[in-house]
Amino acid sequence: MNANYLDELNDRQREAVSHINGPLMIVAGAGSGKTKVLTTRIAHLMNNGVDAFNILALTFTNKAAREMKERIERILGGHEARNLYIGTFHSVFARLLRTDAPKMGYPNDFTIYDADDAKSVVKTIINELNLDDKHYKPNLVYNRISAAKNSLMSPQEYQHDYYIQQEDQRSGRPMIGKIYDMYAKRCFKNGAMDFDDLLYKFYVLLKSFPEVLSKYQHKFRYIMIDEYQDTNPAQYEIIKLLGAVHENIAVVGDDAQSIYSFRGATIQNILQFEKDYDDVKVVKLEQNYRCTKSILDVANQVIKNNKGQIEKSLWTDNDQGEKIRLVRTSTDNEEGKFVADTIAEQKLRNHYSNREFAILYRTNAQSRAFEESLRRMNIPYRIYGGLSFYQRKEIKDFVAYLRVIINPRDEEALKRIINYPARGIGKTTIDKLTLLSNTHDLTFWEVLSSAGNFGFRSGTLEAIDGFVTMIKSFQSQLEKSNAYDVAVQVGKSTNIVKELFNDKTTEGLARYENVQELLNSIKEFTETPTEDGELLEKTLGAYLQQITLLTDADQGNDEDSDVVKLMTIHAAKGLEFPVVFSVGLEETLFPNSMAINSREELEEERRLFYVAITRAKSKLWITYANSRYRFGNLVQNESSRFIDEIPPQHLDRSYAGGGVRNMGSTPSWGGGNGLFDRSNRKPAPGHKTTTSIGTNPNPGPRPATTVTNHVPTEGFAPDDPVNMEVGMKVEHQKFGFGTITSMDGAPNNRIATVNFPAAGGDKKIMLNYAKLMIIK
DNA sequence: GTTTAGGCAATTTTT
DNA sequence: TTGCCTAAAC
Numbered sequence: 001m002n003a004n005y006l007d008e009l010n011d012r013q014r015e016a017v018s019h020i021n022g023p024l025m026i027v028a029g030a031g032s033g034k035t036k037v038l039t040t041r042i043a044h045l046m047n048n049g050v051d052a053f054n055i056l057a058l059t060f061t062n063k064a065a066r067e068m069k070e071r072i073e074r075i076l077g078g079h080e081a082r083n084l085y086i087g088t089f090h091s092v093f094a095r096l097l098r099t100d101a102p103k104m105g106y107p108n109d110f111t112i113y114d115a116d117d118a119k120s121v122v123k124t125i126i127n128e129l130n131l132d133d134k135h136y137k138p139n140l141v142y143n144r145i146s147a148a149k150n151s152l153m154s155p156q157e158y159q160h161d162y163y164i165q166q167e168d169q170r171s172g173r174p175m176i177g178k179i180y181d182m183y184a185k186r187c188f189k190n191g192a193m194d195f196d197d198l199l200y201k202f203y204v205l206l207k208s209f210p211e212v213l214s215k216y217q218h219k220f221r222y223i224m225i226d227e228y229q230d231t232n233p234a235q236y237e238i239i240k241l242l243g244a245v246h247e248n249i250a251v252v253g254d255d256a257q258s259i260y261s262f263r264g265a266t267i268q269n270i271l272q273f274e275k276d277y278d279d280v281k282v283v284k285l286e287q288n289y290r291c292t293k294s295i296l297d298v299a300n301q302v303i304k305n306n307k308g309q310i311e312k313s314l315w316t317d318n319d320q321g322e323k324i325r326l327v328r329t330s331t332d333n334e335e336g337k338f339v340a341d342t343i344a345e346q347k348l349r350n351h352y353s354n355r356e357f358a359i360l361y362r363t364n365a366q367s368r369a370f371e372e373s374l375r376r377m378n379i380p381y382r383i384y385g386g387l388s389f390y391q392r393k394e395i396k397d398f399v400a401y402l403r404v405i406i407n408p409r410d411e412e413a414l415k416r417i418i419n420y421p422a423r424g425i426g427k428t429t430i431d432k433l434t435l436l437s438n439t440h441d442l443t444f445w446e447v448l449s450s451a452g453n454f455g456f457r458s459g460t461l462e463a464i465d466g467f468v469t470m471i472k473s474f475q476s477q478l479e480k481s482n483a484y485d486v487a488v489q490v491g492k493s494t495n496i497v498k499e500l501f502n503d504k505t506t507e508g509l510a511r512y513e514n515v516q517e518l519l520n521s522i523k524e525f526t527e528t529p530t531e532d533g534e535l536l537e538k539t540l541g542a543y544l545q546q547i548t549l550l551t552d553a554d555q556g557n558d559e560d561s562d563v564v565k566l567m568t569i570h571a572a573k574g575l576e577f578p579v580v581f582s583v584g585l586e587e588t589l590f591p592n593s594m595a596i597n598s599r600e601e602l603e604e605e606r607r608l609f610y611v612a613i614t615r616a617k618s619k620l621w622i623t624y625a626n627s628r629y630r631f632g633n634l635v636q637n638e639s640s641r642f643i644d645e646i647p648p649q650h651l652d653r654s655y656a657g658g659g660v661r662n663m664g665s666t667p668s669w670g671g672g673n674g675l676f677d678r679s680n681r682k683p684a685p686g687h688k689t690t691t692s693i694g695t696n697p698n699p700g701p702r703p704a705t706t707v708t709n710h711v712p713t714e715g716f717a718p719d720d721p722v723n724m725e726v727g728m729k730v731e732h733q734k735f736g737f738g739t740i741t742s743m744d745g746a747p748n749n750r751i752a753t754v755n756f757p758a759a760g761g762d763k764k765i766m767l768n769y770a771k772l773m774i775i776k
Numbered sequence: 777g778t779t780t781a782g783g784c785a786a787t788t789t790t791t
Numbered sequence: 792t793t794g795c796c797t798a799a800a801c
Contacts, residue, residue, distance in 0.1 A: 060790095060791070061790095061791075062791090088791065089791075090791050091791090114791095115790080115791090134785095195790090195791055196791095198791085199791095259789075260789080260790080260791095262788075262789060262790085263789085263790065263791080362788070362789080363787085363788055363789075364788085364789085365787085365788090365792095368792090385789095385790085419777095422777085422778070424777070424778095425777095426777045426778080427777080428777085429777095549791070551790075551791070568788085568789065568790090569789080570788090570789045570790070571789090571790085588787090589788095592787090592788055592789085593787075593788095594787075594788055594789095595788070595789090604789095608789080629792075630787070630792090631785090631786065631787075631792060631793085632792050632793095633792095
């Protein structure tokens with residue numbers, strides 16, 4: 001044990017670490033050493049006689065949990081840290097539910113449904129109710145259900161809540177409550193919990209079984225919560241229950257970094273903490289060790305535009321540093337090129353390595369332009385936040401077999417594999433089976449294994465029986481041999497592995513390799529001997545539960561690979577990088593048009609920007625593009641209002657992207673000749689050119705985009721593109737009237753360059769996609 | 777029952 | 792642009 005750990009802290013940090021008993025709230029500004037305080041405090045508790053088995057630490061990501069564990073081990077030395085309960089809310093509760101879920105009628109090897117599984121169940125139910133899934137969009141319905149669970153609302157409460165029913169009535173979806181009810185019942189029937197259930201059902205468990213609650217209250221005498229500002233009501237209530245006896249609850253958070261309200265998080269949890277408990281010790285960590293003065297200043301100025309925060313002022317002893325570079329490019333591709341060029345240049349000039357750069361964007365879809373340009377420049381990179389390995393189709397298919405073996409009630413998994421690989425059990429049969437399952441109150445598996453009673457055609461029956469027999473043989477094999485051998489057997493008996501092996505396309509090869517990797521991971525998981533004190537089980541059931549909770553960020557060896565990192569700002573929370581590119585600072589994108597309908601939403605977007613800024617240690621670029629492709633057509637956006645909130649003296653605009661600077665303001669065509677101007681446009685209010693950015697400290701309301709306010713002519717109907725030629729006058733729904741100036745591209749994919757005076761000049765229009773009407 | 781072609785809509789963040 | 796769904800062909 002390193003006894004000097006307290007010396008490495010500043011006064012405030014030490015104050016937080018030394019507080020052992022009673023509620024504690026640590027308000028930790030960005031870069032103020034939050035993780036250090038948390039980990040040191042845990043070590044300190046143990047050093048003061050608290051048993052590791054009595055400590056629970058909850059985080060939001062597996063990565064954060066892993067990091068904490070490692071750092072504590074480093075402070076303590078030895079293996080004692082293994083006995084700590086450190087993990088995400090979801091993974092810790094899943095583990096506890098493996099023991100106690102049977103009390104509520106679930107199998108202990110219950111399946112965990114990821115978002116895709118859950119949506120698929122929702123969709124099934126919508127169809128069973130004969131509702132139109134164009135109107136009852138599964139995504140939307142699932143989000144409502146999710147929100148209900150995160151507020152600890154049962155289907156019955158949902159259906160009887162006046163306000164919610166009003167809302168659903170108004171949106172024309174009065175059946176959501178019914179869907180929720182059926183969804184909950186179906187999941188239960190399937191022996192499955194979705195992500196939200198891991199919280200919700202754990203709460204129900206604690207509420208319904210006082211002896212279980214008491215067990216955990218006495219086990220977890222010290223509780224620590226990371227990122228407390230992102231907790232939702234379910235998490236909040238659980239913590240309250242668990243901590244009620246000892247009240248040794250320490251929460252760490254920063255209200256300025258609350259960015260998960262869409263997942264039900266309420267900033268109120270942290271704002272109210274002092275009122276929830278008596279004698280709360282509050283410690284504010286206000287010294288930032290991460291950023292330069294310039295960067296921190298900018299962050300502080302930006303966040304000032306939000307109301308209702310915990311009073312604090314973040315400061316730093318670090319150097320002033322350089323100004324923040326603001327760069328505008330003409331298109332999203334240019335933005336990508338600029339960033340890649342700049343990374344190359346910075347590497348040469350300042351001897352940075354790849355791993356010191358991060359590109360942070362608002363939406364995953366933005367990654368593409370950066371990928372392409374980085375690849376062109378031969379700069380290695382990694383994108384975080386794509387599909388997790390376990391969400392790939394070939395992996396989910398294979399895993400579905402394992403799921404069925406472990407939990408045959410799992411209807412989602414069964415339907416996935418019952419005809420994969422094809423064995424002659426088609427849609428008609430599956431529909432019939434489903435109906436039987438619903439009407440006879442049998443699980444899908446029970447129907448399958450008694451299919452002989454239901455009058456199927458002999459060929460069909462044979463196929464079903466063959467499938468059932470195969471699954472049963474896997475199950476009995478699992479009793480005798482280990483999980484890996486069974487998995488290999490699954491690959492063989494089903495022919496899946498051979499089939500993938502024979503597919504010699506690039507994708508086929510990748511799929512084959514992925515399945516091999518899956519098998520390896522099972523081997524590694526189940527055959528690595530359990531070390532002393534290690535709490536994890538090594539069964540196939542435990543493996544399946546664990547992988548569902550893994551995200552893309554949890555794979556691979558990020559620390560040791562020297563790559564540029566690309567991720568959303570959400571994914572970057574808690575991380576830091578020497579050089580950060582915060583890209584796509586445009587109205588509509590960031591703040592996102594989906595999130596500007598209320599002050600609360602806008603403030604959350606601003607906090608997101610705050611998070612982006614404060615990821616940077618020494619250099620920060622902010623970029624935006626004049627126009628970018630969205631669903632095949634070019635749209636123009638104004639610069640983000642957040643740019644206007646940055647004090648001009650901190651900005652350096654001289655850093656122009658490659659040859660982009662002469663895209664000045666656009667001349668208006670409509671002014672002098674009204675020939676094509678049938679729509680009587682007004683100039684967009686608040687429209688600004690680049691040169692005026694930041695000069696208006698208090699910008700008025702602005703339109704979402706600067707795509708001209710073109711109103712299509714009455715009776716607008718696109719013409720067949722084959723008839724279009726250079727010189728023609730055309731009308732576009734958004735860009736207004738223009739002239740085709742040139743034509744290129746393949747004959748079956750012609751690209752017209754059209755000059756739209758009212759929409760900023762030349763646009764490349766792919767005739768196969770865009771809708772143009774010829775003006776005679 | 778299986779495969780493929782073509783039409784159509786999508787527009788945020790994630791454990 | 793993609794990915795999903797339906798309809799028609801095999």
